[in-house]
Amino acid sequence: MHFLTDKELSERAKHKTHAKLATLDCELEDLKNDLKSGATGPITIEEYKLLITGVENEIQVWQWIEYQIYQ
Numbered sequence: 001m002h003f004l005t006d007k008e009l010s011e012r013a014k015h016k017t018h019a020k021l022a023t024l025d026c027e028l029e030d031l032k033n034d035l036k037s038g039a040t041g042p043i044t045i046e047e048y049k050l051l052i053t054g055v056e057n058e059i060q061v062w063q064w065i066e067y068q069i070y071q
Helices: 006-037 045-070
Strands: none
Touching: 006 045
């Protein structure tokens, strides 16, 4: 089994956090646009707002992880 060096692990973690944050930003934007246009499908507005809050919370968590990596 090949073990990554600390530097390799750090670089991969940086790339993964950046990619995850970019994906979550897009998801949040899409959810907000859908809510604004009323395209929420079969779920209620309140449920849709909960989805948005959940993504916002995930962004905060991943930003914290990213901050820890860059220290």
